[in-house]
Amino acid sequence: MEFRETVKEPKRVPRRFSLLALVLVFLAGIAFVGTANYAITATNTLEFCTSCHTMQTNYQEYQETLHFKNPSGVQATCADCHVPKEIGPKLITKIVAAKDVYHEIMGTIDTPEKFEARRWHMANNVWKKMKASDSRECRTCHDFANMDLSEQSRSARSRHAAAEDKGETCIDCHKGVVHHEPDEPDGSDHAETAQATVDPS
Structure with missing residues (x-):
């Protein structure tokens, strides 16, 4: 007497449920992209x-500039000036910038005195980022190739021509253009202290 093992076939999901799932995933994707875009824009x-x-100090300085x-x-x-246009670098910048809110809440830079004490260190970090990106954000408006010297x-003519020949970038010469x-x-003690403290920049 032979015993045959009966294999049950898996139940098929009705086609309408598969289509519904695809529609829901698509709508969720649209909602996510829309929310992310709104957050970035805001x-x-x-x-x-x-x-x-x-x-406010930075804002007041900015109001005095061209x-x-x-x-x-x-x-x-x-x-x-501070946020890249490309989506990848832009998202990274937004994530990293969240630390500014953290340091505001934690009291690292929450008074003008504390802010000024950390100002060179914060500015130096921004300058390094600008240098590393070849002043990418500056070049969305200013570019050697488009300048009528x-x-x-x-x-200005001689400095821009020399900078282009040397392969220099905007931030090499234009620190303090918008903010003091x-x-x-x-002394090295101050520099070491600045490096040792929490970096809010």
């Missing part, structure tokens, strides 16, 4: 960037 505004009271007000009426905001002052350039700390 956190790129000048109002958001200056909403922390420790940013990036804020100029004859052409073209304004460069915080995001134009004949329209520039003699000093902080003085470098005196």
